[in-house]
Amino acid sequence: MAIAEQKLTSVSPATASSGSFPWRTWLATVDHKKIGIIYIVSAFVFFLLGGIEAMLMRVQLGTPNNTFLSADVYNQLFTMHATTMIFLMVMPMNVGIGNYVVPLMIGARDMAFPRLNALSIWLFLGGGLLLYLSFLTGGAPNGGWFAYAPLTQVQYSPTAGMDYWILGLGLTGIASIAGALNFIVTVLNMRAPGMSINRMPLFVWMNLVVSFIIIFAFPTFTVGSIQLLFDRQFGAAFFNPAQGGDAVLWQHLFWFFGHPEVYILILPVMGMISEILPVFSRKPIFGYSFVAFSGVGIGFLGFIVWAHHMFGVGMGPMANAFFAAASMVIAIPTGVKIFNWIATMWAGDVRLTTAMLYAIGFISMFIIGGISGITLASPPIDLQQTDTYYVVAHLHYVLFGGSILGLFAGAFYWFPKMTGRLLNERIGKIQFWLMMISFNITFFPMHIVGTEGMPRRIYTYEAGMGWDMWNLIETIGTFLLAFSVLIFIYNVLSSLRNGEVASNDPWDAATLEWTMPSPPPSYNFLHIPVVNSRRPLWDAKYPHAAGDDHHGPSSAPSQVRYEYTDEETEGAKDIHMPSLTFSPMIFSGGLTVASLGFIYINKDILGLPTRVAALGFILIGIVMVSIAIRGWILDSRKDSPYLSQHH
Amino acid sequence: MRKEARKRPIPLLVLVLSCAAMLAGCANLPATTLYTYGDHATRVLDLLTPVFWMAVGVFVIVQGALVYTVIRFRSKQASAPVPTQIHGNTKIEIIWTIAPAFILLVIAVMTFRTQAANSYQPPEAMKIRAIAHQWWFEFQYDDGKIVTASDLYIPVGQSVQIQLEAADVMHNFWIPKLAGKTYMIPGKTNYLAFKATESGIFRAFCAEFCGESHGNMRFRVIALDPAEFAQWKTNYATTPAATNGTAQALGLTGDAARGAAIFADPKKQCAACHIIEGTTAKGKIGPNLTHYGNRLTIAAGVLPYTTDNLAQWLHDPASIKPGNLMGRVIKKGMLKDQEVADLVAYLDGMKFAVNMPAEK
Amino acid sequence: MSATSHAHDEAGQAPLVGSLGVDSRKLGLWAFIGSETLFFTALITTHLIFYARTKADLAAKGMLEHMDPKLYLGIDLTTILAAILLASSLTMVLALAATKSKEWPKFRFWLLATIVLGSAFVLGQVYEFTHLYHEGLKLAPQYVYEGETVKSLFGVTFFVMTGFHGLHVTLGVVWLIAVYFKVRRFAASPENPMDVELVGLYWHFVDLVWVAIFTLVYLI
Incomplete structure (x- = not known):
């Protein structure tokens, strides 16, 4: 490939990583690429924490009547495992990759609101740290990740754990909504000339859909958790039936958010797969519009299926039938995606790189998770399978076999763009096969033990139920899985030092991010590209194989350039990018401190001193937020596009 | 690249082994849902069986198509020519949008029939009140004249209707071999009707996480022949004599x-x-x-x-x-x-x- | 056009007008308002569900006539509050119009009027809450009416719903004050009309939410 040999004039990774670590440029950054990397690294740390929690649980369940963990610690671990993996791992990992890649894909210099973007990352980290602080302050949340009422009422869950859960997730929730607004505006308003909606890469499409899901799904969760907080702190009794509240109302509020949340976790990954499969098949995606609109369809349907999590609560056969039918309908757009992916590879030149293997692994495992989902959509079958390990198997096939394998595909695919070095393919492939095998060893038997009657969320079980062998196999699988993650860490660390240096376009890809140096300069594009097709880079490289039969032949090739003269690069100094600022970090620090204070405002732990300290924390938080707002306004004036206009 | 492509049979091997494992999992274990002794659970199994085989069919076709495509079209040389750029085919797209809808329609119709049967509450059913507590089950017969816990006695061949309630937090009532789950919710009453078709002792659980000892919240169902059951009830209603053994x-x-x-x-x-x-x-x-x-x-x-x-x-x-x-x-x-x-x-x-x- | 100047034209974080032809901040605010609509829908729905239950309970006991918790809610005060908030929307519109025609003294007058009216609403709500509290409607799952205790979530759902609306109004007032000072400090700044338009958009939304609460909770 000619492109691979092209001369690069921008910063090479070697010079970028020399010298001491520039803390300031990271902590005060508003660069979407740096923010993306902070997201990715912190999400990966939370992935390891969630994984350690999973391993502890698997050790406990490896043998019947085990006493390795106490019941209470086990309950904290499974609550935190799910909370971590969903809110602190898959969501921020999607956001992180999206943050890095989406502006590059649409030809933008940054997100629409760079400071808001910085606020999102620090709020997410504040929320995550608050959640984990609970382990040190008398007990982590222990009510399960869907926190069913009234178990979360203060009389049944007296530690502060659930308060940490509410406020920690509250902070990450604000971060998510702010991030989603940012993505919506960025995608709708920051596209390069010619990048019409129907030319956007599918990863951008899915990020747009997910952002809309987030802004419409999160508010009900926010309302539910505010009400729960009032129950716990001020005796409000929204969800306390003993005082006139309603336990089922919580489930409605939670799942109206909780089910769309599942699509928040999987759709961006489906977008990644839709980018990776065409590149390594050297073909365009099969049925672009069907793939894009099936994503939109899943997004819409996701809002009318929430009560399929509640078939057993006694809503009546009519309501159950409605939610069952709607849930089954979701299988149709999901199936469309899978068929289109396979058709994309059909008659292609399928290059089995590690990224591609992970993408194929994603489809393969997602098929299993999708099929087990169909049985769960049928209320009578669901009532046998729900709350058993069958559900645990299903959700891990969708979220690990789906989201996480897909994220590994994305990691191998975009790592060279982000770091300037390629991950080692040999080690990557070994890791892929180990992970695929150990994933199935860990989670496939869960279908079986679930069918054999093992309820989920039990900290121990009797011998002689026929579950012992499967549980031991699952535990062994978990350790193999953990080992495959260690291989990945080794691969990342060694490739960062000694990996093959990545060219602009190491995969012979099609989208705009591959026109830039790896890693791209802070301003991304020296010239904002002009886009005339769905695959601007591909069409520039292969004019004879260009074109897009949904649009007629693209007579005018896209204006993308991947080679600049030194003189031009020199001119980049004049590109105005928003300045470094600590305001977003101070703002989220203030909210985190105030939240911590709020947890203890009504707790009778040490009497008055606790309350005074709690009030102090809230005040400090408010002061920090005020300082940050002032700084923010001044920063925004400094960078205002209205004021930097030259006429 | 070729070497990796040849490794593809490994997941197939895993699948074959998994299927073998599934069959091994079909033994009549204490809490399996695959050997049923109650009408409710049997109807579910009768629904699950065809759905399962349809699912296996879909799995084999789709997974097979995936594996076949990857193996057949894997890149065989480093400098292969650019393949034909196919952007889509509306006719095929429409077919594979509609085809799954038919399978789903069949599943939906079967589902609704089973659901109608399983949600029916026969008026003649014997009524038992079950109240869940953290972490045990209480059972009441004859409007609270007989109160017991942890062992649920029922007659064989007669429908029973369990009135499900909870005293504290939410629980979930599950007898895998007799009937599917129904939540026990404080402030709300649910009903579950089923009929044991054979006598026996059956394992049962609280299936919804309900606090610290959720894992220790179980019960047994003892289905007795009607005459035995009547005898049990008479005996139970008799005040126990003071013992001095x-x-x-x-x-x-x-x-x-x-x-x-x-x-x-x-x-x-x-x-x-x-x-x-x-x-x-x-x-x-x-x-x-x-x-x-x-x-x-x-x-x-x-x-x-x-x-x-x-x-x-x-x-x-x-x-x-x-x-x-x-x-x-x-x-x-x-x-x-x-x-x-x-x-x-x-x-x-x-x-x-x-x-x-x-x-x- | 040289490479450098081309780059410069495209510079900055938010172009005045993006691919959609709308200011980015305005687009973001519209999306945020969409999100907030669901937030208030959930709060209002919770209130209506529990109020319907309270009414059914009271009706079953034949107590609805004289124990309906709605009897707490005086229409007089809230009608004044609604009028104040509606008037503030009007002054907001006038303030924006003044910005666009660059009549700064007029702008300052109308924006200050909006701030005063908004603050008056918040104070009125504080008064209403204190009054209700003394009457026996509290943030508790029961209320006392004419010496009789009724188990009901009316107080809880009412205070949480209207309280969060009040919080939004308060934040709106803070935003208005910030804009007031910013415009006063940088009177000639070309971004002023958009700054005022944005806070106005939010202000009208908060106003509309009050119309919804007033209609669904107080009137019907």
């Missing part, structure tokens, strides 16, 4: 009469929480212990019923069932060994003969 527990000989005195002693607090019909024990917090000697398990399914296990439980309830209320009152060592043995003798003495069916 003895029993062996942990190497000590307990005396039932002494045990009765300990149980009634306000300082020991037993009677503050438990009811034993015909005595002064009238506490309503814990399970009703009338005819306790008939129980199949101790502490809601945690330990099999033996005098030694009962002694262990009385000795230190918190170590056997973390978080339970009795463990907060009866601390380890509060009852002397001899007192434990006496209580065991007393409780074990209150029983009558039941012709127990086999565990299924």
Whole structure:
């Protein structure tokens, strides 16, 4: 490939990583690429924490009547495992990759609101740290990740754990909504000339859909958790039936958010797969519009299926039938995606790189998770399978076999763009096969033990139920899985030092991010590209194989350039990018401190001193937020596009 | 690249092994949903079976297409020509949008039929009230005239309707071999009707996470022939006679009469929480212990019923069932060994003969 | 056009007008308002569900006539509050119009009027809450009416719903004050009209939410 040999004039990774670590440029950054990397690294740390929690649980369940963990610690671990993996791992990992890649894909210099973007990352980290602080302050949340009422009422869950859960997730929730607004505006308003909606890469499409899901799904969760907080702190009794509240109302509020949340976790990954499969098949995606609109369809349907999590609560056969039918309908757009992916590879030149293997692994495992989902959509079958390990198997096939394998595909695919070095393919492939095998060893038997009657969320079980062998196999699988993650860490660390240096376009890809140096300069594009097709880079490289039969032949090739003269690069100094600022970090620090204070405002732990300290924390938080707002306004004036206009 | 492509059979091997494992999983295990003895669970199994085979069919076709595509079209040379750029085919797209809809329609129709049958509440059904507590089940017959816990006796061949309630948090009522789950929700009453088709002892669980000892919240269902069941009910309604026998527990000989005195002693607090019909024990917090000697398990399914296990439980309830209320009152060592043995003798003495069916 | 100047034209974080032809901040605010609509829908729905239950309970006991918790809610005060908030929307519109025609003294007058009216609403709500509290409607799952205690979540759902609306109004007032000072400090700044338009958009939304609450909770 000619492109691979092209001369690069921008910063090479070697010079970028020399010298001491520039803390300031990271902590005060508003660069979407740096923010993306902070997201990715912190999400990966939370992935390891969630994984350690999973391993502890698997050790406990490896043998019947085990006493390795106490019941209470086990309950904290499974609550935190799910909370971590969903809110602190898959969501921020999607956001992180999206943050890095989406502006590059649409030809933008940054997100629409760079400071808001910085606020999102620090709020997410504040929320995550608050959640984990609970382990040190008398007990982590222990009510399960869907926190069913009234178990979360203060009389049944007296530690502060659930308060940490509410406020920690509250902070990450604000971060998510702010991030989603940012993505919506960025995608709708920051596209390069010619990048019409129907030319956007599918990863951008899915990020747009997910952002809309987030802004419409999160508010009900926010309302539910505010009400729960009032129950716990001020005796409000929204969800306390003993005082006139309603336990089922919580489930409605939670799942109206909780089910769309599942699509928040999987759709961006489906977008990644839709980018990776065409590149390594050297073909365009099969049925672009069907793939894009099936994503939109899943997004819409996701809002009318929430009560399929509640078939057993006694809503009546009519309501159950409605939610069952709607849930089954979701299988149709999901199936469309899978068929289109396979058709994309059909008659292609399928290059089995590690990224591609992970993408194929994603489809393969997602098929299993999708099929087990169909049985769960049928209320009578669901009532046998729900709350058993069958559900645990299903959700891990969708979220690990789906989201996480897909994220590994994305990691191998975009790592060279982000770091300037390629991950080692040999080690990557070994890791892929180990992970695929150990994933199935860990989670496939869960279908079986679930069918054999093992309820989920039990900290121990009797011998002689026929579950012992499967549980031991699952535990062994978990350790193999953990080992495959260690291989990945080794691969990342060694490739960062000694990996093959990545060219602009190491995969012979099609989208705009591959026109830039790896890693791209802070301003991304020296010239904002002009886009005339769905695959601007591909069409520039292969004019004879260009074109897009949904649009007629693209007579005018896209204006993308991947080679600049030194003189031009020199001119980049004049590109105005928003300045470094600590305001977003101070703002989220203030909210985190105030939240911590709020947890203890009504707790009778040490009497008055606790309350005074709690009030102090809230005040400090408010002061920090005020300082940050002032700084923010001044920063925004400094960078205002209205004021930097030259006429 | 070729080498990796050849490795593709590994997942196939895994799949074959998994299928073998699935078949191995089809043994009649204590709580399996695949061997049913109740109409409700049987209808679910009759629905699951065709859906399962359809799912297997879809799996084989789609997974097969995926694997075949990858193997057939894997890149065979480094500088292969650019393949034909196919952007899509609307006709094919429409076909594979509509085809799955037909399969789903079939599943939906079967689903709704089963659901209608399973949600039907026969008016002639025998009514039993089940109340879930953290972490045990209470059962009431005949408008609360008979109250028992942890063992649910039902007649074979007659529909029973369980009125499901919860005293504290949410629980989930599940007898895998007889019927699917229904939530037990505080402030709301749900109903579950089913019919046992064979006599037997069946495992049952709380399936919804309900707090610290959720993993220890189980019960047994004993389905008796109608005549046996009627006899059981008559016997249960009879106030147990005062016993004065003895029993062996942990190497000590307990005396039932002494045990009765300990149980009634306000300082020991037993009677503050438990009811034993015909005595002064009238506490309503814990399970009703009338005819306790008939129980199949101790502490809601945690330990099999033996005098030694009962002694262990009385000795230190918190170590056997973390978080339970009795463990907060009866601390380890509060009852002397001899007192434990006496209580065991007393409780074990209150029983009558039941012709127990086999565990299924 | 040289490479450098081309780059410069495209510079900055938010172009005045993006691919959609709308200011980015305005687009973001519209999306945020969409999100907030669901937030208030959930709060209002919770209130209506529990109020319907309270009414059914009271009706079953034949107590609805004289124990309906709605009897707490005086229409007089809230009608004044609604009028104040509606008037503030009008002054907001006038303030924006003044910005666009660059009549700064007029702008300052109308924006200050909006701030005063908004603050008056918040104070009125504080008064209403205190009054209700003394009457026996509290943030508790029961209320006392004419010496009789009724188990109901009316107080809880009412205070949480209207309280969060009040919080939004308060934040709106803070935003208005910030804009007031910013415009006063940088009177000639070309971004002023958009700054005012944005806070106005939010202000009208908060106003509309009050119309919804007033209609669904107080009137019907």
